[in-house]
Amino acid sequence: MATLYHHWLSPAARFVRVLVMEKRLDVTLRLEKEWERRQAFLALNPAGEVPVLVMDDGSAYSGALAIAEYLEDTIAEPALMPENPDGRYEVRRLLGWFHTKLGTEVTRLIVSEKLFKRFLGMGEPDSDSVRCAAQNLKTHLRYIGHLASRRHYLAGPVFTMADAAAAAHISVADYFGDIAWDAWPDAKDWYMRVKSRRSIRALLADRIPGLVPPPHYGDPDF
Amino acid sequence: MATLYHHWLSPAARFVRVLVMEKRLDVTLRLEKEWERRQAFLALNPAGEVPVLVMDDGSAYSGALAIAEYLEDTIAEPALMPENPDGRYEVRRLLGWFHTKLGTEVTRLIVSEKLFKRFLGMGEPDSDSVRCAAQNLKTHLRYIGHLASRRHYLAGPVFTMADAAAAAHISVADYFGDIAWDAWPDAKDWYMRVKSRRSIRALLADRIPGLVPPPHYGDPDF
Numbered sequence: 085m086a087t088l089y090h091h092w093l094s095p096a097a098r099f100v101r102v103l104v105m106e107k108r109l110d111v112t113l114r115l116e117k118e119w120e121r122r123q124a125f126l127a128l129n130p131a132g133e134v135p136v137l138v139m140d141d142g143s144a145y146s147g148a149l150a151i152a153e154y155l156e157d158t159i160a161e162p163a164l165m166p167e168n169p170d171g172r173y174e175v176r177r178l179l180g181w182f183h184t185k186l187g188t189e190v191t192r193l194i195v196s197e198k199l200f201k202r203f204l205g206m207g208e209p210d211s212d213s214v215r216c217a218a219q220n221l222k223t224h225l226r227y228i229g230h231l232a233s234r235r236h237y238l239a240g241p242v243f244t245m246a247d248a249a250a251a252a253h254i255s256v257a258d259y260f261g262d263i264a265w266d267a268w269p270d271a272k273d274w275y276m277r278v279k280s281r282r283s284i285r286a287l288l289a290d291r292i293p294g295l296v297p298p299p300h301y302g303d304p305d306f
Numbered sequence: 307m308a309t310l311y312h313h314w315l316s317p318a319a320r321f322v323r324v325l326v327m328e329k330r331l332d333v334t335l336r337l338e339k340e341w342e343r344r345q346a347f348l349a350l351n352p353a354g355e356v357p358v359l360v361m362d363d364g365s366a367y368s369g370a371l372a373i374a375e376y377l378e379d380t381i382a383e384p385a386l387m388p389e390n391p392d393g394r395y396e397v398r399r400l401l402g403w404f405h406t407k408l409g410t411e412v413t414r415l416i417v418s419e420k421l422f423k424r425f426l427g428m429g430e431p432d433s434d435s436v437r438c439a440a441q442n443l444k445t446h447l448r449y450i451g452h453l454a455s456r457r458h459y460l461a462g463p464v465f466t467m468a469d470a471a472a473a474a475h476i477s478v479a480d481y482f483g484d485i486a487w488d489a490w491p492d493a494k495d496w497y498m499r500v501k502s503r504r505s506i507r508a509l510l511a512d513r514i515p516g517l518v519p520p521p522h523y524g525d526p527d528f
Contacts, residue, residue, distance in 0.1 A: 130449070131403060131407055143392075145395060145399075146399060147398065147399045147402040147403070148402075149371065149398060149401075149402055150395055150398035150399040150401070150402055151395075153394065153395070153398050154391060154392075154394070154395040154398075157391040157394060157395075158391050169376060169379040169380050170365075170376075172375065172376070172379060173367060173372055173373075173375070173376040173379075176369065176371060176372035176375050176376075177367075177368060177369045177372040179371075179372070180369040180370075180371055180372055181353060181369070184406075185353055227352070
């Protein structure tokens with residue numbers, strides 16, 4: 085069976101977890117604390133980051149977007165991208181938008197300020213960074229709502245990798261109770277649709293030791 | 307004719323310039339100072355970043371990796387990725403490596419410290435950041451040399467998008483005279499091969515107003 089090295093707090097690893105479940109690829113999950121920089125893990129991925137997918141034959145795949153495209157190239161069904169070039173472009177544009185822009189402006193700030201500092205005993209979260217992430221998150225929820233209200237899913241009428249990427253990041257922010265969902269009805273409708281999928285529900289069943297998410301976190305009818 | 311919005315200092319825009327030349331797509335280059343946040347430009351790309359490729363029919367494409375895949379999907383020849391899934395994976399892994407890792411650890415630091423601060427009158431470069439970028443750059447030159455000495459080009463025996471991405475970033479660092487090439491013979495051999503391409507030579511003919519590159523910058527036999 086394939087092995088997927090992941091961490092609960094890595095949106096990139098969450099994204100690939102969703103994809104392997106959608107593609108029905110059986111994987112054993114293995115928790116990797118990438119900040120410990122374990123030599124055997126660095127041999128699998130010189131970038132030292134999760135996710136890393138190791139197939140049965142021992143070949144290792146790293147880089148969330150490269151893994152995603154590899155899965156799409158090798159496991160045709162179910163397709164997680166449209167067939168036409170413009171549809172594929174839009175999915176990939178949104179992959180970049182969520183992983184890079186939402187990731188830098190929101191998720192990385194939340195995880196480093198609210199979690200790493202606490203677990204590593206580095207003091208209180210920096211309130212400017214937390215406020216900045218909260219402000220940026222509003223812009224992204226507005227954009228998600230804008231896309232979903234016109235298209236049903238983010239890149240079009242069906243679930244694609246773009247939804248998996250957005251859900252991976254949004255679920256991290258939601259774990260920390262950072263989203264006032266009632267203020268974002270269109271984004272909430274989309275997230276309810278997404279949460280009803282088996283792949284996303286599996287993700288939301290995780291609990292980070294010592295940290296309890298808000299009651300609505302795993303509930304599709306929130 | 308298509309239009310490509312770019313800026314000299316954006317490695318992402320340099321990358322797409324190389325791809326459109328390799329694919330022989332005629333484009334008019336248009337300089338966009340993305341930090342001015344021009345409304346008409348934001349309408350083309352809500353992320354407000356170059357590169358943006360606007361085709362004859364007015365459709366706009368943004369996000370360097372999304373544009374790259376779109377060009378590969380729509381202009382088959384010359385191929386800038388292998389056909390087999392593992393080869394494609396390796397190109398995409400390296401695209402992530404260069405655009406994200408090398409970009410964050412080296413190019414962004416160099417451009418913001420050495421150029422933006424100067425042009426925007428924000429004082430001297432921060433010496434810690436400059437030293438950090440220089441140290442990181444060595445690791446990346448070692449890795450480029452390691453790949454090139456085994457494969458000829460970075461992802462395999464022929465030129466791919468991975469080479470275009472690395473050259474886009476390396477050319478920015480080289481403009482500022484930050485590379486002591488004689489210390490990196492394998493990386494230098496690769497860069498000489500790459501510099502002999504028409505697509506890269508066109509890039510290296512640019513001059514940033516008020517900033518002269520070192521004499522070897524545009525010379526393939528340096």
